[in-house]
């Protein structure tokens with residue numbers, strides 16, 4: 001794969017109508033892979049082949065749900081209902097515009113393997129599809145925009161005129177874990193000047209208790225942004241350092257501390273928080289894990305205006321995503337980090353245009369997502385198979401669902417819901433058969449297929465291999481031995 005130069009506004013290739021692709025062969029797949037890498041490198045959500053100088057009807061996009069490759073995409077229906085929102089384009093960096101698009105579009109295309117695909121899209125995905133398919137017809141969003149504004153001052157004219165048009169948007173970013181890194185990256189590549197990053201202090205990590213900095217600190221250092229590590233953001237000297245920057249925005253992603261009043265009360269400053277749930281559902285520190293553990297089919301991200309109460313501020317923007325039936329906490333977390341980063345940038349854009357979307361949360365529908373409590377990771381085999389499956393994927397990749405056999409601790413990393421009832425009557429936890437790499441374990445209602453396990457002190461293995469290696473006569477999980 002290779003990163004290509006992205007053609008800029010004014011390049012004639014962006015104005016040509018691209019040719020259909022007659023056959024999806026390796027050469028086409030190579031272009032698609034290069035497009036994906038180029039798009040990711042530029043932190044974009046979509047890219048059309050003309051943007052790398054190739055006049056072919058090829059599109060890649062990733063709005064946080066994994067890459068989508070489209071060959072010869074065609075909009076076959078569009079809703080009369082429209083949405084107006086903000087768009088940018090990798091071929092016109094530093095500018096954004098408001099564009100009216102259909103709320104829903106259906107697209108027919110071929111995928112990377114040459115198979116037909118059909119996409120029914122709504123909202124943001126519909127917008128990205130329209131934008132990219134327009135590129136194939138030589139149309140740029142600026143042709144359709146009702147307003148266009150500069151978000152970043154060109155490098156050449158970076159002068160002292162603070163009041164001038166196109167003044168830089170300055171931000172303080174506060175965050176700590178891996179989840180917050182895409183947001184920092186997106187803000188920087190969208191042209192927001194992040195003047196200061198505030199993060200948790202370095203802490204000992206793992207068995208060797210090595211001192212490690214937070215992922216956000218590591219990334220900020222790479223980007224050359226000053227970092228302030230602090231135990232308490234409400235300390236007067238920390239507050240002073242933040243206010244000294246005179247930020248337009250304070251942006252908080254997985255920081256885990258409330259903002260002090262002195263910061264929240266600066267009226268010309270926006271204090272935004274990315275929360276990975278559809279608020280008011282799942283306020284609190286563990287929304288992604290709880291959504292998977294509860295077997296939710298839909299979740300999303302909320303960008304809120306911060307208030308003194310944790311996670312209770314007005315909503316600026318929400319985006320929904322479906323949770324797959326076998327999706328884990330880990331994969332969902334990565335998708336929401338990317339989706340949330342794009343949503344955050346969109347709100348910053350909107351607010352720099354003087355538009356501040358704000359909807360109060362419905363206090364009657366508030367729910368909470370607490371951190372795991374001790375013992376919650378232990379599987380109770382008398383529960384229904386689906387609940388056990390949701391627990392296992394909700395605790396993967398951390399901390400892992402736990403069961404016991406002969407007093408030994410075993411982590412269950414992967415399960416599949418098994419269709420069909422058990423034959424005969426078995427006690428919950430009994431291993432009742434083998435199916436390929438899986439073993440079937442009786443739950444409260446029906447069996448579950450356990451596919452990956454990890455006995456204490458050993459590495460992850462297939463459940464079938466584990467069963468073969470068993471020395472004991474026991475053929476059942478369960479029984480908490482430790483406390």
Ligand code: ZN
Pocket residue numbers: 088089090091131135
């Ligand atoms: Zn574009």
